Amino acid sequence: MSLKAKRKSNKESDIIVGLLDTGISMACPSFNDKGYGPPPSRWKAKCDTGVNFTGCNNKVIGAKYFKLDRMDPLVRLPSPADYQGHGTHTASTLAGAPVEGASLFNIGKGTVRGGVPSARIAMYKVCWDSGCNEMDLLAGFDEAIADGVDFLSVSIGGVPRSFFVDPIAIGSFHAMKRGILTSCSAGNKGPSLMSIQNVAPWILTVAASGTDKQFATPFALGNGKNATGLSINTFTPKKKMYPLLNGALGANATGYKYGNYSSCDYGTLDPNKVKGRIVYCLGADFIDQDSIIAETGATGFIMGLSKKPVMSYTTIIAATFVDAFTVGKNINDYINSTKNPQAVIYKTKRVRVPAPFVASFSSRGPQVTSRNILKPDITAPGLNILAGFSKLASLTGYDEDDRHENFNIISGTSMACPHVAAAATYVKSFHPDWSPAAIKSALMTTATPMLIKEDEAELGYGSGQVNPTRAVNPGLVYDMGMSSYLGFLCKQGYNSSDIGLLLGNKRFNCSNIKILPGADGLNYPTMYFHLLNANSRISAVFCRTVRNVGYGNSTYNARLTLPKGLTAEVIPNTMKFTHVHQKQSFKVVVNGPPMSNGTYILSALLEWNDSKHSVRTPIVVFRSMDQSH
Incomplete structure (x- = not known):
């Protein structure tokens, strides 16, 4: 975000951003608490201490560590201290205080600050030299939710699995229940297709882009x-x-x-x-x-x-x-x-180079866990990011490297994730009553189209490059709550017992849940259809509901941009609103012949426009390139 961006710093300072990561270094200048008042009065969490970690301050108001197996030989002395630098880097990217003249040996010299520099930070150390244990991850989620964080940034990946065995999917679901949006990294397995991670629809999945x-x-x-x-x-x-x-x-x-x-x-x-x-x-x-x-x-x-x-x-x-x-x-x-x-x-x-562009390492879709949800959701800078670092780690991670600095330049979707968590925090500072889904929608529908196109298109960058200042006033939002996600899970074929275990409700029954009709069964800010049979005709219907968060009296007209080989109709193609918070529903009917052998993705765009707002929704059809997919 620009230094000149309009801010509500007093609201930002009441927002607590939590990170699940490798710990944090309080010695990094990004966490200086000069000028910060006491933590928000609702914050009651404790701050762990330990070797190389003496406590928190009014900037970093929480720091805890989790290690189920304390006998693990790769675990250094239990402490929230960051021995790898990763957690310090992501935390300072998200909400680090401004530091003038920061650099890495005078490389990239300038003012370094987080996306929401007034926000408070809570670190939950769940990753160690040996990796990130699933039980530690779940414990970190539980503690962060109980402590009362407003957002969670999780720059941790893993093999895509069923939502009911994936600890990040489970933890972020419970966060969503409590009104907490979780931002996650998309993974660093690109440019291969089907390499995307952290794909649950209640997660905001972030790809990495390069800056100029x-x-x-x-x-x-x-x-x-x-x-x-x-x-x-x-x-x-x-x-x-x-x-x-x-x-x-x-x-x-x-x-x-x-x-x-x-x-x-x-x-x-x-x-x-x-x-x-x-x-x-x-x-x-x-x-x-x-x-x-x-x-x-x-x-x-x-x-x-x-x-x-x-x-x-x-x-x-x-x-x-x-x-x-x-x-x-x-x-x-x-x-x-x-x-x-x-x-x-x-x-x-x-x-300087032309930008933005998707970083080659950034994982691509399509995902295979829930085939008709487009992932990643959005893209943010993740290439060559200068941010805070821990002096307990060497610059390269090698023991023989004797360089230990307060700042380092690192790349990865891990670096992109906190950028989007910061953007979400920024939006919430203007709209404290918005749900996680509404904030997610605002970020996605106002994202800037990627100028440098690639064959993978939206499979690489989702809705586009995050644009926080535009997201504050998106005009319309695709909102939803827990019941919407439950309907989605029922439509995906998960049984009532499994969903009941996730909810902690043995009496849950899918027959009591309203399931949204359409290809995906979810009020998602993107529309995606996966053709499993390469010879099938394209035929999909997407049902959506939007809520007016712009001007009370407004008329939105639909505009479709379609590629050759795809037809679509929006019903109705005009929506008239008479007051704020009014809801309107529409559907998009997409048709087309079987995709040719040389084509595996068709990208279209639905734009709702009232002359003041442009609400962009990508429409993507993907054809499996062989029957094994």
Whole structure:
């Protein structure tokens, strides 16, 4: 959000955002409580203490840790302290206080602040070196709900499973019952289709996008040629040039027994050949090669990747990543054409690039748990995010890395998730009475269309890039409560006993629940239909109800943007409202012939417009590419 965005700071300071993560570092300047009054009077939760954690303050008003198996050898001393940096980074992204002149060794220098800098933070440490235990996750959810947080940000993924065995789906359902919206990361398994995680419809699932700021690392060759790769290189070269060689020239006599020396695999390089030199390596993708290469005594490396790099990694020695087939080929040709090849890697600089775009690592839909709900829901910045960090962790996570800083640059859908949690908090500061579904709808229907299109389209970015300031005044919202989700679960085929267990109500019966007609049975802000049979005709009906949260007397007209091969009708195509909070229902009938073999996704758009508001609802049809899907 812009620094100039209209805010209600007094309302923000009464909102408590909870995070389930790896803990928090109170030493990070993002959590300075100067100027903050006491916590909201309704907040009664305690603050755990422990090794490297002495207590909370008026900014971080809650910090608890959960570890069922305290004998786990990978558990450090029980404490809310953050030994990985992940939780500190997400918490400061969500609600960190402004810090002027923040940077990572002067890289990306500027004012760092959270999306809602006045909000209070409560950290629930459920993840340790050994991972995130399901029982700890559920305990964290229960505690956060009981403590009275207003939102939950959960940058944790996992294998998609049934809603009744997925701890995040279960925990977020109970949060929804208490009026708490849970924002979750979509996962980092992209660009593969069907890699999306955290797909329950009551969760706000967040994909990661790139901003117009990229961290690039220039380098020069001894032949006078200059080029640029991507990385977070904090090191300034001490010499004008360094000797350069590739993995083949640096291989030891038996290196081929251990792996691919061209890729600089573990055990393939001879320290006597590479010490003090820059090594050019080939990699299908980035693996943790920097620690392997650093062990050999190399002063730096250039990694040629099979795909053009889009993400900047923080490396333990000077390094940069390039496209192997263009820049990398030129480097190899130079090495093989001279007796004394040389190179130098410079410190990283920030450059501008076209944006927004979906990060390649961001998981894509479609989901397979509930096939007719589009996921992800929305996209937010998650690429190269500078935010707070814990000095208890090294910048790279390697024990041999001696750099311990208050800020770090990290990428992932974990970084996108708190951006959207912050946007939801911002909307709530203007509309404290809105339900989780209404806030979610406002964010989704006002999202900015992605300018840089990809084949996966909405399967990669959902409704588009989050736009918090527009979401404050969305005009119309698709609202729903627990009964709507129960009807959805019944329509999905879950039996009354399973749903009753989720509710804690043994007498629950689906026959007593109203089930919304239509393809998805839910009043969702997007419309999605999954064709299981590739030869089937397209035929779907979506039933929706909207509530007027704009102007009392207003008329909305429907406008459809349709691709070739798809027809649709909105009934009715005009809705007239006479007062605020009035509800109107409509349906969208979508038809089309079987999709051709070369097409697996059709994207359309429904827009309700009253000349003051544009309420956007993507309509997506996906065809399984083979019968196994």
